[in-house]
Amino acid sequence: MxxxxxxxxxxxxxxxxxxxxxxxxxxxxxxxxxxxxxxxxxxxxxxxxxxxxxxxxxxxxxxxxxxxxxxxxxxxxxxxxxxxxxxxxxxxxxxxxxxxxxxxxxxxxxxxxxxxxxxxxxxxxxxxxxxxxxxxxxxxxxxxxxxxxxxxxxxxxxxxxxxxxxxxxxFGPRQGLNQYAGVISIFINRALKNEPLVIFGDGKQTRDxxxxxxxxxxxxxxxxxxxxxxxxxxxASGRQTTVLELARKVIEIVGANSPIVFDKPRPGDIRHSLADIGEIKRLGFEPEWSLEEGLKKTVEWYSKTEGEERK
Ligand SMILES: NC(=O)c1ccc[n+]([C@@H]2O[C@H](COP(=O)([O-])OP(=O)(O)OC[C@H]3O[C@@H](n4cnc5c(N)ncnc54)[C@H](O)[C@@H]3O)[C@@H](O)[C@H]2O)c1
Structure with a gap:
Protein backbone atom coordinates (compact mmCIF):
# COMPACT_ATOMS: atom_id res chain seq x y z
CA MET A 1 0.00 0.00 0.00
CA PHE A 171 0.03 -10.01 21.94
CA GLY A 172 3.10 -7.87 21.52
CA PRO A 173 4.81 -4.62 22.53
CA ARG A 174 2.56 -1.75 23.66
CA GLN A 175 -0.25 -4.03 24.84
CA GLY A 176 -1.96 -2.23 27.74
CA LEU A 177 -1.10 -3.27 31.27
CA ASN A 178 -4.28 -2.42 33.13
CA GLN A 179 -6.41 -4.84 35.15
CA TYR A 180 -8.02 -6.20 31.97
CA ALA A 181 -4.74 -6.82 30.13
CA GLY A 182 -4.08 -9.96 28.12
CA VAL A 183 -2.57 -12.99 29.86
CA ILE A 184 0.77 -12.59 28.07
CA SER A 185 1.40 -9.01 29.19
CA ILE A 186 0.37 -9.93 32.75
CA PHE A 187 2.65 -13.01 32.85
CA ILE A 188 5.62 -11.13 31.39
CA ASN A 189 5.31 -8.25 33.80
CA ARG A 190 4.99 -10.53 36.81
CA ALA A 191 7.91 -12.66 35.64
CA LEU A 192 10.07 -9.54 35.22
CA LYS A 193 9.49 -8.86 38.94
CA ASN A 194 9.93 -12.56 39.88
CA GLU A 195 6.35 -12.56 41.14
CA PRO A 196 4.15 -15.68 40.97
CA LEU A 197 2.30 -16.34 37.71
CA VAL A 198 -1.31 -17.05 38.67
CA ILE A 199 -3.25 -19.52 36.53
CA PHE A 200 -7.03 -19.67 36.95
CA GLY A 201 -7.95 -23.36 36.74
CA ASP A 202 -5.66 -26.28 35.92
CA GLY A 203 -3.65 -24.52 33.19
CA LYS A 204 -4.79 -26.99 30.54
CA GLN A 205 -7.12 -24.41 28.99
CA THR A 206 -5.86 -23.34 25.56
CA ARG A 207 -5.66 -20.18 23.51
CA ASP A 208 -4.66 -19.31 19.96
CA ALA A 236 -4.96 -16.23 14.41
CA SER A 237 -1.93 -18.49 14.31
CA GLY A 238 -4.00 -21.67 14.03
CA ARG A 239 -1.91 -23.13 16.89
CA GLN A 240 -3.20 -24.11 20.31
CA THR A 241 -1.14 -23.34 23.42
CA THR A 242 -2.06 -24.26 26.99
CA VAL A 243 -1.85 -21.49 29.56
CA LEU A 244 0.56 -23.66 31.58
CA GLU A 245 2.87 -24.05 28.57
CA LEU A 246 2.70 -20.29 28.11
CA ALA A 247 3.59 -19.60 31.74
CA ARG A 248 6.62 -21.94 31.49
CA LYS A 249 7.81 -20.31 28.25
CA VAL A 250 7.53 -16.81 29.72
CA ILE A 251 9.50 -17.83 32.82
CA GLU A 252 12.19 -19.40 30.64
CA ILE A 253 12.52 -16.43 28.26
CA VAL A 254 12.58 -13.88 31.09
CA GLY A 255 14.94 -16.09 33.10
CA ALA A 256 12.69 -15.55 36.12
CA ASN A 257 12.30 -17.64 39.25
CA SER A 258 8.57 -16.97 39.50
CA PRO A 259 6.53 -19.85 40.89
CA ILE A 260 3.41 -20.93 39.00
CA VAL A 261 0.35 -20.74 41.25
CA PHE A 262 -3.08 -22.22 40.56
CA ASP A 263 -6.26 -20.42 41.57
CA LYS A 264 -9.98 -21.13 41.13
CA PRO A 265 -11.21 -21.10 37.51
CA ARG A 266 -12.87 -17.79 36.61
CA PRO A 267 -16.55 -17.99 35.75
CA GLY A 268 -17.16 -17.01 32.15
CA ASP A 269 -13.68 -17.99 30.90
CA ILE A 270 -13.83 -20.26 27.88
CA ARG A 271 -11.98 -23.60 28.05
CA HIS A 272 -10.43 -23.95 24.61
CA SER A 273 -9.88 -21.63 21.67
CA LEU A 274 -8.43 -22.43 18.28
CA ALA A 275 -9.05 -20.88 14.88
CA ASP A 276 -9.27 -22.47 11.48
CA ILE A 277 -7.26 -20.00 9.40
CA GLY A 278 -7.90 -21.67 6.04
CA GLU A 279 -9.94 -18.74 4.69
CA ILE A 280 -7.36 -16.03 5.29
CA LYS A 281 -4.61 -18.39 4.09
CA ARG A 282 -6.46 -18.60 0.79
CA LEU A 283 -6.03 -14.82 0.53
CA GLY A 284 -2.29 -15.39 0.87
CA PHE A 285 -1.78 -14.99 4.63
CA GLU A 286 0.72 -17.09 6.52
CA PRO A 287 1.60 -16.36 10.18
CA GLU A 288 5.33 -15.61 10.27
CA TRP A 289 5.99 -15.22 13.96
CA SER A 290 6.39 -18.21 16.29
CA LEU A 291 5.11 -17.83 19.85
CA GLU A 292 8.73 -17.93 21.11
CA GLU A 293 10.01 -15.21 18.78
CA GLY A 294 6.99 -13.01 19.52
CA LEU A 295 7.44 -13.54 23.27
CA LYS A 296 11.14 -12.63 23.07
CA LYS A 297 10.33 -9.33 21.32
CA THR A 298 7.56 -8.58 23.79
CA VAL A 299 9.75 -9.34 26.84
CA GLU A 300 12.49 -7.13 25.39
CA TRP A 301 10.03 -4.26 25.00
CA TYR A 302 8.49 -4.55 28.47
CA SER A 303 11.86 -4.82 30.15
CA LYS A 304 13.05 -1.63 28.41
CA THR A 305 9.92 0.48 28.38
CA GLU A 306 7.84 -0.37 31.37
CA GLY A 307 10.71 -0.53 33.85
CA GLU A 308 9.64 2.66 35.56
CA GLU A 309 6.06 1.49 36.01
CA ARG A 310 7.14 -1.86 37.49
CA LYS A 311 9.11 -0.31 40.37
N1 LIG B 1 -5.97 -7.38 21.86
C1 LIG B 1 -6.64 -8.44 21.49
O1 LIG B 1 -6.24 -9.58 21.76
C2 LIG B 1 -7.92 -8.31 20.67
C3 LIG B 1 -8.62 -9.48 20.36
C4 LIG B 1 -9.78 -9.38 19.62
C5 LIG B 1 -10.21 -8.15 19.15
N2 LIG B 1 -9.52 -7.02 19.46
C6 LIG B 1 -10.02 -5.74 18.95
O2 LIG B 1 -8.95 -5.04 18.35
C7 LIG B 1 -9.14 -3.63 18.50
C8 LIG B 1 -7.90 -3.00 19.12
O3 LIG B 1 -7.73 -3.52 20.44
P1 LIG B 1 -6.42 -3.24 21.33
O4 LIG B 1 -6.08 -4.51 22.00
O5 LIG B 1 -5.42 -2.54 20.51
O6 LIG B 1 -7.05 -2.27 22.44
P2 LIG B 1 -6.61 -0.80 22.94
O7 LIG B 1 -7.48 -0.51 24.14
O8 LIG B 1 -5.13 -0.73 23.10
O9 LIG B 1 -7.03 0.11 21.71
C9 LIG B 1 -8.30 0.67 21.56
C10 LIG B 1 -8.13 2.14 21.20
O10 LIG B 1 -9.41 2.72 20.94
C11 LIG B 1 -9.47 4.00 21.55
N3 LIG B 1 -10.86 4.33 21.80
C12 LIG B 1 -11.70 3.76 22.72
N4 LIG B 1 -12.90 4.34 22.69
C13 LIG B 1 -12.85 5.30 21.72
C14 LIG B 1 -13.79 6.24 21.22
N5 LIG B 1 -15.04 6.30 21.72
N6 LIG B 1 -13.41 7.09 20.23
C15 LIG B 1 -12.14 7.05 19.73
N7 LIG B 1 -11.21 6.17 20.19
C16 LIG B 1 -11.56 5.30 21.16
C17 LIG B 1 -8.64 3.85 22.81
O11 LIG B 1 -8.20 5.10 23.34
C18 LIG B 1 -7.49 2.97 22.33
O12 LIG B 1 -6.42 3.75 21.82
C19 LIG B 1 -10.40 -3.46 19.33
O13 LIG B 1 -11.50 -3.22 18.46
C20 LIG B 1 -10.56 -4.81 20.01
O14 LIG B 1 -11.91 -5.07 20.33
C21 LIG B 1 -8.38 -7.07 20.22
Whole structure:
Protein backbone atom coordinates (compact mmCIF):
# COMPACT_ATOMS: atom_id res chain seq x y z
CA MET A 1 0.00 0.00 0.00
CA UNK A 2 1.50 3.32 -1.08
CA UNK A 3 0.46 6.97 -1.29
CA UNK A 4 -2.95 6.34 0.24
CA UNK A 5 -4.86 8.34 2.79
CA UNK A 6 -5.34 5.96 5.66
CA UNK A 7 -7.41 6.48 8.81
CA UNK A 8 -6.71 4.29 11.83
CA UNK A 9 -9.32 4.60 14.56
CA UNK A 10 -7.86 3.58 17.91
CA UNK A 11 -4.40 4.22 16.46
CA UNK A 12 -3.07 5.38 19.83
CA UNK A 13 -3.86 1.94 21.24
CA UNK A 14 -2.04 -1.38 21.04
CA UNK A 15 -3.00 -2.93 17.67
CA UNK A 16 -3.95 0.33 15.94
CA UNK A 17 -0.56 1.87 16.69
CA UNK A 18 1.22 -1.10 15.09
CA UNK A 19 -0.92 -0.67 11.96
CA UNK A 20 -0.11 3.06 11.96
CA UNK A 21 3.65 2.52 12.42
CA UNK A 22 3.70 0.16 9.43
CA UNK A 23 1.54 2.26 7.09
CA UNK A 24 3.07 5.65 7.86
CA UNK A 25 6.21 4.52 6.00
CA UNK A 26 4.52 4.93 2.58
CA UNK A 27 1.15 6.58 3.23
CA UNK A 28 -0.56 9.54 4.91
CA UNK A 29 -1.90 8.30 8.21
CA UNK A 30 -4.55 10.01 10.31
CA UNK A 31 -5.35 8.55 13.72
CA UNK A 32 -8.74 9.09 15.36
CA UNK A 33 -8.51 8.32 19.06
CA UNK A 34 -10.03 9.86 22.19
CA UNK A 35 -7.20 8.44 24.35
CA UNK A 36 -9.66 6.42 26.46
CA UNK A 37 -7.01 3.70 26.85
CA UNK A 38 -4.65 4.85 24.09
CA UNK A 39 -1.51 6.91 24.65
CA UNK A 40 -0.17 9.81 22.64
CA UNK A 41 3.36 8.32 22.75
CA UNK A 42 2.15 5.28 20.76
CA UNK A 43 1.45 7.49 17.73
CA UNK A 44 4.25 7.21 15.16
CA UNK A 45 6.14 10.30 14.01
CA UNK A 46 4.59 11.52 10.78
CA UNK A 47 1.06 10.41 11.62
CA UNK A 48 -1.56 12.98 12.54
CA UNK A 49 -3.50 12.40 15.76
CA UNK A 50 -7.04 13.76 15.85
CA UNK A 51 -8.46 13.53 19.36
CA UNK A 52 -12.07 12.69 18.56
CA UNK A 53 -14.71 10.28 19.81
CA UNK A 54 -16.15 7.87 17.24
CA UNK A 55 -19.54 8.24 18.96
CA UNK A 56 -19.62 11.82 17.71
CA UNK A 57 -20.55 11.60 14.02
CA UNK A 58 -19.84 15.26 13.27
CA UNK A 59 -16.25 15.06 14.50
CA UNK A 60 -15.26 12.16 12.23
CA UNK A 61 -17.35 12.49 9.03
CA UNK A 62 -14.90 14.49 6.98
CA UNK A 63 -11.83 12.50 8.02
CA UNK A 64 -13.49 9.17 7.21
CA UNK A 65 -15.07 10.56 4.04
CA UNK A 66 -11.65 11.50 2.64
CA UNK A 67 -9.94 8.18 3.44
CA UNK A 68 -8.94 5.48 0.97
CA UNK A 69 -8.80 2.92 3.80
CA UNK A 70 -10.19 2.95 7.33
CA UNK A 71 -8.69 0.48 9.81
CA UNK A 72 -11.25 0.54 12.61
CA UNK A 73 -9.58 -0.56 15.85
CA UNK A 74 -11.21 1.85 18.32
CA UNK A 75 -13.39 0.07 20.85
CA UNK A 76 -14.23 -0.49 24.48
CA UNK A 77 -12.16 -3.69 24.53
CA UNK A 78 -12.67 -5.03 28.03
CA UNK A 79 -15.05 -7.97 28.52
CA UNK A 80 -15.28 -7.25 32.26
CA UNK A 81 -16.11 -3.58 31.65
CA UNK A 82 -18.73 -4.62 29.08
CA UNK A 83 -20.51 -6.66 31.76
CA UNK A 84 -20.30 -3.73 34.19
CA UNK A 85 -21.47 -1.15 31.64
CA UNK A 86 -23.06 -2.72 28.54
CA UNK A 87 -24.73 0.52 27.47
CA UNK A 88 -21.43 2.42 27.31
CA UNK A 89 -19.83 -0.52 25.47
CA UNK A 90 -22.69 -0.62 22.96
CA UNK A 91 -22.25 3.13 22.39
CA UNK A 92 -18.57 2.89 21.50
CA UNK A 93 -18.55 -0.47 19.70
CA UNK A 94 -21.86 -0.41 17.82
CA UNK A 95 -22.89 3.23 17.47
CA UNK A 96 -19.24 4.18 16.86
CA UNK A 97 -18.98 1.60 14.06
CA UNK A 98 -22.30 2.68 12.58
CA UNK A 99 -21.05 6.28 12.47
CA UNK A 100 -18.01 5.11 10.51
CA UNK A 101 -20.16 3.14 8.06
CA UNK A 102 -22.41 6.18 7.56
CA UNK A 103 -19.41 8.46 6.99
CA UNK A 104 -17.97 5.98 4.47
CA UNK A 105 -21.14 6.32 2.40
CA UNK A 106 -20.15 9.97 1.92
CA UNK A 107 -16.71 8.94 0.67
CA UNK A 108 -14.98 6.19 -1.31
CA UNK A 109 -12.93 4.26 1.27
CA UNK A 110 -12.79 0.63 2.34
CA UNK A 111 -13.34 -0.46 5.93
CA UNK A 112 -11.26 -3.11 7.69
CA UNK A 113 -12.94 -3.81 11.00
CA UNK A 114 -11.36 -5.30 14.15
CA UNK A 115 -13.82 -7.94 15.26
CA UNK A 116 -13.08 -10.64 17.81
CA UNK A 117 -13.09 -14.38 18.51
CA UNK A 118 -15.48 -13.36 21.32
CA UNK A 119 -18.31 -13.60 18.76
CA UNK A 120 -17.98 -17.42 18.91
CA UNK A 121 -18.44 -17.79 22.67
CA UNK A 122 -17.53 -21.21 24.07
CA UNK A 123 -17.98 -23.30 20.93
CA UNK A 124 -16.55 -26.86 21.08
CA UNK A 125 -16.33 -27.31 17.26
CA UNK A 126 -12.59 -26.65 17.09
CA UNK A 127 -10.87 -25.40 15.04
CA UNK A 128 -13.46 -22.66 14.65
CA UNK A 129 -14.50 -21.76 11.15
CA UNK A 130 -16.07 -18.46 10.18
CA UNK A 131 -19.28 -20.30 9.30
CA UNK A 132 -19.96 -21.25 12.94
CA UNK A 133 -23.00 -19.49 14.35
CA UNK A 134 -22.00 -16.58 16.61
CA UNK A 135 -23.01 -17.15 20.21
CA UNK A 136 -21.22 -14.51 22.30
CA UNK A 137 -21.04 -14.87 26.09
CA UNK A 138 -20.59 -11.20 26.98
CA UNK A 139 -21.95 -7.80 25.98
CA UNK A 140 -18.52 -7.17 24.41
CA UNK A 141 -19.01 -10.20 22.13
CA UNK A 142 -22.55 -9.09 21.31
CA UNK A 143 -21.30 -5.66 20.23
CA UNK A 144 -18.71 -7.21 17.91
CA UNK A 145 -21.27 -9.61 16.39
CA UNK A 146 -23.72 -6.72 15.96
CA UNK A 147 -21.12 -4.49 14.34
CA UNK A 148 -20.28 -7.32 11.91
CA UNK A 149 -23.97 -7.52 10.97
CA UNK A 150 -24.05 -3.78 10.28
CA UNK A 151 -21.00 -4.19 8.03
CA UNK A 152 -22.74 -7.00 6.11
CA UNK A 153 -25.90 -4.96 5.71
CA UNK A 154 -23.98 -1.89 4.47
CA UNK A 155 -22.14 -4.11 2.02
CA UNK A 156 -25.38 -5.64 0.74
CA UNK A 157 -27.45 -2.44 0.72
CA UNK A 158 -24.85 -0.04 -0.66
CA UNK A 159 -22.01 -2.19 -1.99
CA UNK A 160 -19.68 -0.64 0.60
CA UNK A 161 -16.29 -2.40 0.56
CA UNK A 162 -15.83 -3.88 4.04
CA UNK A 163 -13.93 -6.73 5.71
CA UNK A 164 -14.28 -8.01 9.27
CA UNK A 165 -11.28 -9.65 10.93
CA UNK A 166 -11.93 -11.81 13.97
CA UNK A 167 -8.76 -11.51 16.02
CA UNK A 168 -7.97 -14.29 18.47
CA UNK A 169 -5.48 -13.58 21.33
CA UNK A 170 -3.19 -10.84 20.07
CA PHE A 171 0.03 -10.01 21.94
CA GLY A 172 3.10 -7.87 21.52
CA PRO A 173 4.81 -4.62 22.53
CA ARG A 174 2.56 -1.75 23.66
CA GLN A 175 -0.25 -4.03 24.84
CA GLY A 176 -1.96 -2.23 27.74
CA LEU A 177 -1.10 -3.27 31.27
CA ASN A 178 -4.28 -2.42 33.13
CA GLN A 179 -6.41 -4.84 35.15
CA TYR A 180 -8.02 -6.20 31.97
CA ALA A 181 -4.74 -6.82 30.13
CA GLY A 182 -4.08 -9.96 28.12
CA VAL A 183 -2.57 -12.99 29.86
CA ILE A 184 0.77 -12.59 28.07
CA SER A 185 1.40 -9.01 29.19
CA ILE A 186 0.37 -9.93 32.75
CA PHE A 187 2.65 -13.01 32.85
CA ILE A 188 5.62 -11.13 31.39
CA ASN A 189 5.31 -8.25 33.80
CA ARG A 190 4.99 -10.53 36.81
CA ALA A 191 7.91 -12.66 35.64
CA LEU A 192 10.07 -9.54 35.22
CA LYS A 193 9.49 -8.86 38.94
CA ASN A 194 9.93 -12.56 39.88
CA GLU A 195 6.35 -12.56 41.14
CA PRO A 196 4.15 -15.68 40.97
CA LEU A 197 2.30 -16.34 37.71
CA VAL A 198 -1.31 -17.05 38.67
CA ILE A 199 -3.25 -19.52 36.53
CA PHE A 200 -7.03 -19.67 36.95
CA GLY A 201 -7.95 -23.36 36.74
CA ASP A 202 -5.66 -26.28 35.92
CA GLY A 203 -3.65 -24.52 33.19
CA LYS A 204 -4.79 -26.99 30.54
CA GLN A 205 -7.12 -24.41 28.99
CA THR A 206 -5.86 -23.34 25.56
CA ARG A 207 -5.66 -20.18 23.51
CA ASP A 208 -4.66 -19.31 19.96
CA UNK A 209 -2.03 -16.56 20.31
CA UNK A 210 -0.97 -14.36 17.42
CA UNK A 211 1.82 -11.81 17.38
CA UNK A 212 0.72 -8.27 16.60
CA UNK A 213 2.95 -7.90 13.54
CA UNK A 214 1.15 -10.82 11.91
CA UNK A 215 -2.15 -9.08 12.68
CA UNK A 216 -0.86 -5.96 10.89
CA UNK A 217 0.01 -8.04 7.82
CA UNK A 218 -3.45 -9.63 7.84
CA UNK A 219 -5.02 -6.15 7.91
CA UNK A 220 -3.00 -4.91 4.96
CA UNK A 221 -3.73 -8.06 2.98
CA UNK A 222 -7.46 -7.78 3.70
CA UNK A 223 -7.36 -4.11 2.66
CA UNK A 224 -5.61 -4.79 -0.63
CA UNK A 225 -7.55 -7.90 -1.61
CA UNK A 226 -10.78 -7.19 -3.50
CA UNK A 227 -11.71 -10.85 -3.01
CA UNK A 228 -11.97 -10.13 0.72
CA UNK A 229 -14.75 -7.58 0.29
CA UNK A 230 -17.97 -8.36 2.13
CA UNK A 231 -16.36 -11.18 4.10
CA UNK A 232 -15.32 -12.24 7.60
CA UNK A 233 -11.94 -13.84 8.40
CA UNK A 234 -10.34 -15.39 11.46
CA UNK A 235 -6.97 -13.85 12.26
CA ALA A 236 -4.96 -16.23 14.41
CA SER A 237 -1.93 -18.49 14.31
CA GLY A 238 -4.00 -21.67 14.03
CA ARG A 239 -1.91 -23.13 16.89
CA GLN A 240 -3.20 -24.11 20.31
CA THR A 241 -1.14 -23.34 23.42
CA THR A 242 -2.06 -24.26 26.99
CA VAL A 243 -1.85 -21.49 29.56
CA LEU A 244 0.56 -23.66 31.58
CA GLU A 245 2.87 -24.05 28.57
CA LEU A 246 2.70 -20.29 28.11
CA ALA A 247 3.59 -19.60 31.74
CA ARG A 248 6.62 -21.94 31.49
CA LYS A 249 7.81 -20.31 28.25
CA VAL A 250 7.53 -16.81 29.72
CA ILE A 251 9.50 -17.83 32.82
CA GLU A 252 12.19 -19.40 30.64
CA ILE A 253 12.52 -16.43 28.26
CA VAL A 254 12.58 -13.88 31.09
CA GLY A 255 14.94 -16.09 33.10
CA ALA A 256 12.69 -15.55 36.12
CA ASN A 257 12.30 -17.64 39.25
CA SER A 258 8.57 -16.97 39.50
CA PRO A 259 6.53 -19.85 40.89
CA ILE A 260 3.41 -20.93 39.00
CA VAL A 261 0.35 -20.74 41.25
CA PHE A 262 -3.08 -22.22 40.56
CA ASP A 263 -6.26 -20.42 41.57
CA LYS A 264 -9.98 -21.13 41.13
CA PRO A 265 -11.21 -21.10 37.51
CA ARG A 266 -12.87 -17.79 36.61
CA PRO A 267 -16.55 -17.99 35.75
CA GLY A 268 -17.16 -17.01 32.15
CA ASP A 269 -13.68 -17.99 30.90
CA ILE A 270 -13.83 -20.26 27.88
CA ARG A 271 -11.98 -23.60 28.05
CA HIS A 272 -10.43 -23.95 24.61
CA SER A 273 -9.88 -21.63 21.67
CA LEU A 274 -8.43 -22.43 18.28
CA ALA A 275 -9.05 -20.88 14.88
CA ASP A 276 -9.27 -22.47 11.48
CA ILE A 277 -7.26 -20.00 9.40
CA GLY A 278 -7.90 -21.67 6.04
CA GLU A 279 -9.94 -18.74 4.69
CA ILE A 280 -7.36 -16.03 5.29
CA LYS A 281 -4.61 -18.39 4.09
CA ARG A 282 -6.46 -18.60 0.79
CA LEU A 283 -6.03 -14.82 0.53
CA GLY A 284 -2.29 -15.39 0.87
CA PHE A 285 -1.78 -14.99 4.63
CA GLU A 286 0.72 -17.09 6.52
CA PRO A 287 1.60 -16.36 10.18
CA GLU A 288 5.33 -15.61 10.27
CA TRP A 289 5.99 -15.22 13.96
CA SER A 290 6.39 -18.21 16.29
CA LEU A 291 5.11 -17.83 19.85
CA GLU A 292 8.73 -17.93 21.11
CA GLU A 293 10.01 -15.21 18.78
CA GLY A 294 6.99 -13.01 19.52
CA LEU A 295 7.44 -13.54 23.27
CA LYS A 296 11.14 -12.63 23.07
CA LYS A 297 10.33 -9.33 21.32
CA THR A 298 7.56 -8.58 23.79
CA VAL A 299 9.75 -9.34 26.84
CA GLU A 300 12.49 -7.13 25.39
CA TRP A 301 10.03 -4.26 25.00
CA TYR A 302 8.49 -4.55 28.47
CA SER A 303 11.86 -4.82 30.15
CA LYS A 304 13.05 -1.63 28.41
CA THR A 305 9.92 0.48 28.38
CA GLU A 306 7.84 -0.37 31.37
CA GLY A 307 10.71 -0.53 33.85
CA GLU A 308 9.64 2.66 35.56
CA GLU A 309 6.06 1.49 36.01
CA ARG A 310 7.14 -1.86 37.49
CA LYS A 311 9.11 -0.31 40.37
N1 LIG B 1 -5.97 -7.38 21.86
C1 LIG B 1 -6.64 -8.44 21.49
O1 LIG B 1 -6.24 -9.58 21.76
C2 LIG B 1 -7.92 -8.31 20.67
C3 LIG B 1 -8.62 -9.48 20.36
C4 LIG B 1 -9.78 -9.38 19.62
C5 LIG B 1 -10.21 -8.15 19.15
N2 LIG B 1 -9.52 -7.02 19.46
C6 LIG B 1 -10.02 -5.74 18.95
O2 LIG B 1 -8.95 -5.04 18.35
C7 LIG B 1 -9.14 -3.63 18.50
C8 LIG B 1 -7.90 -3.00 19.12
O3 LIG B 1 -7.73 -3.52 20.44
P1 LIG B 1 -6.42 -3.24 21.33
O4 LIG B 1 -6.08 -4.51 22.00
O5 LIG B 1 -5.42 -2.54 20.51
O6 LIG B 1 -7.05 -2.27 22.44
P2 LIG B 1 -6.61 -0.80 22.94
O7 LIG B 1 -7.48 -0.51 24.14
O8 LIG B 1 -5.13 -0.73 23.10
O9 LIG B 1 -7.03 0.11 21.71
C9 LIG B 1 -8.30 0.67 21.56
C10 LIG B 1 -8.13 2.14 21.20
O10 LIG B 1 -9.41 2.72 20.94
C11 LIG B 1 -9.47 4.00 21.55
N3 LIG B 1 -10.86 4.33 21.80
C12 LIG B 1 -11.70 3.76 22.72
N4 LIG B 1 -12.90 4.34 22.69
C13 LIG B 1 -12.85 5.30 21.72
C14 LIG B 1 -13.79 6.24 21.22
N5 LIG B 1 -15.04 6.30 21.72
N6 LIG B 1 -13.41 7.09 20.23
C15 LIG B 1 -12.14 7.05 19.73
N7 LIG B 1 -11.21 6.17 20.19
C16 LIG B 1 -11.56 5.30 21.16
C17 LIG B 1 -8.64 3.85 22.81
O11 LIG B 1 -8.20 5.10 23.34
C18 LIG B 1 -7.49 2.97 22.33
O12 LIG B 1 -6.42 3.75 21.82
C19 LIG B 1 -10.40 -3.46 19.33
O13 LIG B 1 -11.50 -3.22 18.46
C20 LIG B 1 -10.56 -4.81 20.01
O14 LIG B 1 -11.91 -5.07 20.33
C21 LIG B 1 -8.38 -7.07 20.22
Missing amino acids: RNKLVVVTGGAGFIGSHIAWELVKDNDVVIIDNLYTGKEENVPPGAKLVKADIRNYGSITELIGNADYVFHEAAQVSVVESIRDPVFTEGVNVLGTLNILKALLEGHGKLIFASSAAVYGDNPNLPLRETERPRPLSPYGVTKATAEEYLRVYHELYGLPIVALRYFNV FIYVKDVVRANILAAESRRANGRVFNV
